[in-house]
Amino acid sequence: MTAITPVPPKATNAQVLSTFWAMVRKELTILSRYPVDFIASFAQIFIIVSIFTLAGLTFSTGGAASETTSGVVVYGFIMFMFVSDTLWTIGFNVRHEQVQGTLEQLYLSPASKFASLIARVTHLLIWTSLLSFTSAVIMRSMLGSLPVYNAGRALVLLAFILSGTFGIGFAFAALTLRVKETANSLVNMFQFVFMILGACFFPFSALPEWMRWISRLIPTAYGVDIFRSTLMDYPPGFPELAPVNVEIIIVVAFGLIMPFVGYWLFRRAEHHAREKGSLGEY
Amino acid sequence: MRGTVVVENLTKTYHTKQRKGLFKSVPRDVEALKGVSMDVKEGEIFGLLGPNGAGKTTMIKILSTLLLPSSGTARLNGYDVMTDDNAVRATVGCMLMGDRGLYWKLTGRENLMYFGALYHYSPADRKRRAQEIIDMLDLGDLADRSVETYSSGQKMKLAFGKALINDAPLLILDEPTNTLDVPSASELRAIVRQKNQQEGKTVIYTTHIMAEAETLCDRVAIIDYGELLAMGRVPDLKASLGREHITRIAGVIPSKAVEEVKKLPAVSQATLGSVDGMAELTVMSHNGTDTLARLIETLSHVGATIQKITPQDVTLEDVFIAKTGRTLAENTAVEIAAKK
Numbered sequence: 225m226t227a228i229t230p231v232p233p234k235a236t237n238a239q240v241l242s243t244f245w246a247m248v249r250k251e252l253t254i255l256s257r258y259p260v261d262f263i264a265s266f267a268q269i270f271i272i273v274s275i276f277t278l279a280g281l282t283f284s285t286g287g288a289a290s291e292t293t294s295g296v297v298v299y300g301f302i303m304f305m306f307v308s309d310t311l312w313t314i315g316f317n318v319r320h321e322q323v324q325g326t327l328e329q330l331y332l333s334p335a336s337k338f339a340s341l342i343a344r345v346t347h348l349l350i351w352t353s354l355l356s357f358t359s360a361v362i363m364r365s366m367l368g369s370l371p372v373y374n375a376g377r378a379l380v381l382l383a384f385i386l387s388g389t390f391g392i393g394f395a396f397a398a399l400t401l402r403v404k405e406t407a408n409s410l411v412n413m414f415q416f417v418f419m420i421l422g423a424c425f426f427p428f429s430a431l432p433e434w435m436r437w438i439s440r441l442i443p444t445a446y447g448v449d450i451f452r453s454t455l456m457d458y459p460p461g462f463p464e465l466a467p468v469n470v471e472i473i474i475v476v477a478f479g480l481i482m483p484f485v486g487y488w489l490f491r492r493a494e495h496h497a498r499e500k501g502s503l504g505e506y
Numbered sequence: 507m508r509g510t511v512v513v514e515n516l517t518k519t520y521h522t523k524q525r526k527g528l529f530k531s532v533p534r535d536v537e538a539l540k541g542v543s544m545d546v547k548e549g550e551i552f553g554l555l556g557p558n559g560a561g562k563t564t565m566i567k568i569l570s571t572l573l574l575p576s577s578g579t580a581r582l583n584g585y586d587v588m589t590d591d592n593a594v595r596a597t598v599g600c601m602l603m604g605d606r607g608l609y610w611k612l613t614g615r616e617n618l619m620y621f622g623a624l625y626h627y628s629p630a631d632r633k634r635r636a637q638e639i640i641d642m643l644d645l646g647d648l649a650d651r652s653v654e655t656y657s658s659g660q661k662m663k664l665a666f667g668k669a670l671i672n673d674a675p676l677l678i679l680d681e682p683t684n685t686l687d688v689p690s691a692s693e694l695r696a697i698v699r700q701k702n703q704q705e706g707k708t709v710i711y712t713t714h715i716m717a718e719a720e721t722l723c724d725r726v727a728i729i730d731y732g733e734l735l736a737m738g739r740v741p742d743l744k745a746s747l748g749r750e751h752i753t754r755i756a757g758v759i760p761s762k763a764v765e766e767v768k769k770l771p772a773v774s775q776a777t778l779g780s781v782d783g784m785a786e787l788t789v790m791s792h793n794g795t796d797t798l799a800r801l802i803e804t805l806s807h808v809g810a811t812i813q814k815i816t817p818q819d820v821t822l823e824d825v826f827i828a829k830t831g832r833t834l835a836e837n838t839a840v841e842i843a844a845k846k
Contacts, residue, residue, distance in 0.1 A: 243623045243626055247623070250609065250620050253612060254611045257652070324606065324610075326609060328602065328607060329621065331572055332571070332598075333596075333621070333624035334593075334595045335623075335625070498571075498574045501564070501573045503572055504572070504606075
């Protein structure tokens with residue numbers, strides 16, 4: 225009797241990391257094959273931030289007020305970029321690979337599906353970090369003032385916010401596997417809603433009271449609020465949705481719980497797709 | 507158990523919805539596999555034959571863990587597709603969707619190295635393995651060009667190379683010669699044979715080209731409407747037709763001729779196809795010479811114009827016709843859901 229085929233031993237952490245990096249590098253390589261997009265994305269972000277900041281400054285009275293205005297807009301927009309990347313890119317990327325036929329290839333291999341989900345957005349996070357830092361430096365030199373306080377705490381909070389939005393990203397990827405192209409329309413709608421209710425380009429005080437109540441139901445809105453309030457060293461009236469400690473608890477809980485919920489939803493959708501044979505459906 | 511496949515009573519039912527007007531839909535079940543059992547032995551090239559929609563893609567997708575069966579079991583290399591899916595994936599090399607499944611913005615080499623990474627090869631091993639495959643498939647000139655510049659044949663070749671990346675003892679190749687020109691198809695078959703004979707790899711090979719299966723496969727299974735109709739060595743399957751005589755009649759033949767011919771007492775099967783734009787009636791009979799006169803008479807009766815009559819040896823295509831009652835070219839749509 226012939227022996228059973230030996231399964232390659234369970235991948236070590238180093239191997240999983242090496243595969244993960246290969247996935248990230250693949251995405252970066254593909255991105256680099258579209259150089260115009262690469263440059264345009266930078267120019268676009270710089271233009272948008274400038275417009276909002278300059279418009280905000282027109283109505284501000286200068287001094288601390290203008291510092292707050294630029295902080296609200298620049299950090300709100302940075303947050304918007306990070307959250308948008310994480311929320312939608314995973315799902316879009318899954319759908320793109322499904323159409324391309326490469327999603328089935330991934331499922332033919334023993335590679336970690338979790339790593340592949342994270343890898344889909346890691347390259348963008350690297351790019352967005354670079355953009356954020358550069359645009360913050362440019363805006364500071366342009367405006368002469370951009371508050372930067374409690375940077376370490378803000379980064380830790382950013383990590384929790386991103387962790388939570390990764391969870392929503394997994395859930396959106398699950399939805400994409402289920403509804404396919406319909407997910408695009410949902411994103412267009414939610415992106416707009418998030419932009420308004422998340423108060424990315426203006427303070428929450430600019431929203432009518434009833435809208436602010438809806439904002440209080442959205443964890444990422446607390447993320448935007450606490451991130452920029454922390455970097456602005458909590459000026460009077462900030463954070464706007466809840467006291468500092470409450471917002472921190474919400475953001476930390478969101479960052480700890482949501483990835484598990486999102487991934488659980490994704491695994492369910494994946495199982496459903498394997499039942500229906502729709503992993504390669506296009 | 508290395509390089510083996512054991513399938514027992516495998517069924518797959520797709521639960522779909524059939525649209526009825528703008529807002530209404532009714533549930534519809536499509537049975538793509540109906541209790542199929544089969545086995546593939548170590549070191550053989552096993553052909554899975556059937557027209558589009560027969561159930562072979564469903565079978566292949568279950569064996570490669572992309573699809574979950576409704577019931578039954580399938581074990582590859584000793585591992586169950588349901589409970590040991592990662593072990594199955596690690597020990598099987600698959601080429602399932604032709605040139606889909608490649609990253610067109612990456613080069614051929616980058617594709618191979620990326621897929622090597624999915625099997626946890628170290629960067630150095632990925633590089634080495636990619637080069638081996640590039641050399642084996644003679645892709646040297648193309649390797650560092652982006653895949654979007656490849657012809658469809660070259661993409662198929664690279665997709666085949668991708669299936670070899672993990673050097674698995676079992677290869678699953680789903681219509682690998684689709685879109686290849688004749689010399690490239692022949693070259694690919696030669697490599698499959700070489701992998702089988704020199705490295706002892708077991709191969710599951712699906713095709714709808716009977717001549718390809720006849721020359722390449724040690725054993726074949728014929729599958730249609732989700733059922734396994736026949737399985738065995740090609741000579742044995744041909745012999746199973748007994749003393750059947752095969753007569754091919756070309757000309758202008760109306761479709762009603764088939765039913766009329768089937769009514770003749772010695773005729774066991776008759777199908778109408780077309781070759782080079784001309785209708786061709788294939789007739790199986792127990793008594794070729796005696797039946798021929800009555801055959802010609804019947805065809806004249808239904809208004810057929812006969813241009814050529816050719817008695818022939820039994821081919822695998824004839825076995826297929828005998829088992830299914832139709833030619834392989836006749837498509838059914840049972841498995842459209844699985845194909846997409």
